[in-house]
Amino acid sequence: MTLRAVMAALRKPESGCPWDLKQDHQTLARYLREEAAEVLDALAAHKPGEAVTEGHLCEELGDLWLQIAFHAQLAADRGAWDIHDVERAVVEKLVRRHPHVFADVEVEGAEDVLTNWAAIKRQEKGQTPETEPRLLEGLPTSLSPMDEALEIGRRCAKVGFEWPDLEGVLDKVKEEVAELQAESDPVRVEEEFGDVLFSLMQWARKKGVDPDAALRRQMIRFKQRFASVEDDSRAHGGWGQRDLDQMEAAWQAAKRKGRP
Numbered sequence: 001m002t003l004r005a006v007m008a009a010l011r012k013p014e015s016g017c018p019w020d021l022k023q024d025h026q027t028l029a030r031y032l033r034e035e036a037a038e039v040l041d042a043l044a045a046h047k048p049g050e051a052v053t054e055g056h057l058c059e060e061l062g063d064l065w066l067q068i069a070f071h072a073q074l075a076a077d078r079g080a081w082d083i084h085d086v087e088r089a090v091v092e093k094l095v096r097r098h099p100h101v102f103a104d105v106e107v108e109g110a111e112d113v114l115t116n117w118a119a120i121k122r123q124e125k126g127q128t129p130e131t132e133p134r135l136l137e138g139l140p141t142s143l144s145p146m147d148e149a150l151e152i153g154r155r156c157a158k159v160g161f162e163w164p165d166l167e168g169v170l171d172k173v174k175e176e177v178a179e180l181q182a183e184s185d186p187v188r189v190e191e192e193f194g195d196v197l198f199s200l201m202q203w204a205r206k207k208g209v210d211p212d213a214a215l216r217r218q219m220i221r222f223k224q225r226f227a228s229v230e231d232d233s234r235a236h237g238g239w240g241q242r243d244l245d246q247m248e249a250a251w252q253a254a255k256r257k258g259r260p
Contacts, residue, residue: 003066004083007073020070028070035064044216096120118158135159146212149201162206169203221258228254 010020042060046053072083097120099105100113107113122132135155139148156162163169176199180192204211232250233242242250 003069004073007069008076011073011077023070023074025071025074028067028074032064032067032071035060035067039064040212041216044213045220096124114158144212146201149198150205150211153202153205157205163202166203166206169199169206173199173203224258225251225254228257 009015010017013021039057039060042053042057046057048054068086069083072081072086076082095102097117098113099116099120100107105116107116122128125132127133136152139151143151153162163172173196176192176195180189180196183189183192201211203209204214229247229250233239233247236242236246
């Protein structure tokens with residue numbers, strides 16, 4: 001049985017699932033966010049070729065696909081469009097925006113691909129340099145602050161408002177950290193902290209590091225190491241029986257154990 005057939009059955013009046021029949025696009029929004037977040041967690045933990053994490057990623061992508069199929073079924077129920085229209089639209093867009101693959105346009109690298117993509121996108125919307133929105137307008141409101149900071153940096157870089165090299169970004173990060181350390185006023189501390197975070201996001205972007213994935217993986221490592229600290233504490237009678245130096249020693253032991 002296909003996913004489309006399952007969704008049609010769940011949404012069938014009279015014989016379908018009462019919960020599924022009650023849903024609409026808005027009530028499903030929270031589940032789409034949750035499933036997308038779980039996919040990102042699975043990606044952070046993923047190790048290519050490892051059976052457990054491969055299976056976990058496959059499962060979470062299936063859950064995300066279910067959300068897409070659910071929204072498509074809602075549209076099909078009202079006669080608007082269905083999952084085939086979703087696929088058709090994205091296929092047409094990909095073919096249209098990859099003329100170097102599906103037509104006779106030549107490119108020299110990934111930067112040319114992005115430039116062509118942006119130009120084709122403007123053509124699709126009937127925009128000219130004079131009529132297109134301002135560069136930082138139209139940012140999706142659903143972006144996390146981290147993703148919005150990256151997108152701002154990407155858009156500015158496209159027009160040349162960018163550090164010439166990676167060292168320049170790192171120097172900016174160091175400058176912002178120094179300014180943060182020098183501040184004591186709460187309002188200014190918050191502003192300087194924001195500057196540090198924003199600069200770090202741009203360093204990650206230019207370095208090719210996904211900051212969201214990096215932070216998720218760091219938190220996985222932290223939780224694993226802290227579990228060892230907690231095990232050590234339990235083995236010695238509880239938290240009250242371990243001081244900071246002893247906890248730090250357990251942490252360092254866990255850190256050494258986790259290294260390849």
